[in-house]
Amino acid sequence: MNELARWFDTHCHLDVEPLVDDLRGVLDRAWAAGVRRILIPAIRGPVADHGWPPWIDRAWGIHPGICAEIDPETIARRFADRDYQPRAIGETGLDTLADVPLDHQEQVFRAQLALARTHGLPLILHVRGAWERTLAILREAGRGLPWLMHSFCGSWEVAQGFLREGAFLSFSGSLCRPTARKTPRVARLAPAARLLLETDAPDLAPPWWPTRTNEPAALPSIGRFLAELRGIPATDLANQIENNVKSVWPDW
Template sequence: MSKRDQRPPVPDRLPAPAIDAHTHLDACGAETAADVARLLDRAGEAGIERVVTVADDLAAARWAAEASTWDDRVFAACAVHPTRTKDFGDAEKSEVERLVRGERVVAVGETGLDYYWDYSPPEAQQEAFRWHIDLAKRVRKPLMIHDRDAHDDVLRILEEEGAPDTVVFHCFSGDAEMARRCADAGYVLSFAGTVTFRNARALHEAAKLVPSDGYLVETDAPFLTPHPFRGRPNEPYCAAYTVHGLAELRGEPVEDVANAVRANAERVFRLPSVTSG
């Protein structure tokens, strides 16, 4: 196995427990409850004590909802990814709504718009996005947004439909101006390993100006592994590297950022509160 195929080392435990707000445990190779426990045990070694595992199609949504019942450290988000909305009909909508109403499903997501890939027409994506917005409002759960090369349309549709009480921009990819617009609207920005990339200067500026109660940290594992392990397999424990990187960018103690990440995730997803120390 080449070094590029190897997982990064598990970092030293964070000085305060944190939460990975967006990961894909199934895509990390988990199939069974034992697999999930191994991933969460490894995450716990780094101080990442809970995760939200996220679906991108119906099969993943079924798995995520079930996996959230296997381990108290796991919660789920269910939706159909914008790139998979070409054939998003009544049967699919009915199943998504059934899954989203699960007790341990804490968000509607990931949904939104993706103009980078040409898998679903923009019209189908926008229709599905509007439906997911309405669903989030009906079930009173946060909306978890996937936004790739679609900033203006995402913000426009949120305004047209009326945003749910809580909106999370998963793997935030905007610049400082976009971050200000989101912050002014009360949206929460979730930073993935991309915020640690050396060439992500616009994202660095965005991360610096977000208020302390307005951000989360995620892995989006197995993708977007933080610097200096970019390109290698990602797992929830790697969120600890992003906590360190975000603390450095913001000029704040790592413990303060870890505490903010945990407290914000608990508020956003209505998770049981766990104090640090």
């Protein structure tokens, strides 16, 4: 029997519906599929405590798409109020499709960069459009911290700018859409040491997933798709990604 590959889902919203309604089933299926670690990104500050088992970790952050009502001056205090030790700050960044002025998004982003720097935490970045502006802000205020580009959707030209600064590019089920062009190119060309995988569940199910609700159990199939794209065995990719994850969090 083949040894089951170990997979790491670095972006999965286990704390939202409908996943949170069937956590036991979702986690059992993920573990059975070979998923060995999951990071829950944050949207509205803290990620709630649902009695997470030790292989589940939480971030702390404020998503650019919901930050309209957030006063950047309150972010440090909100962070201080948390009751757990987060593994990362985010998701944070700039999103040109969000219904929030970019100048305000930038202030909320910068406040979180300051937190990440103070606490030495990696950044989970949500970026759509505004690539140059995001890169400039990160160069100025985010150097020296790991940058995890969640469900990366930029072109290869954009990707190179971030890769030059040491960013990790994380790929999700959107990589596997039959209409995807830019993303498979980036995923094929990016250096192996900068690859990460995620489901972004319950969103972004790969096309073969039987329901609209994505789950972390889909991660290995996304990994096999990426391995095939790069022409390597899936277990080699899984090992590479485990190494990449451990370069960000040595105790994972």
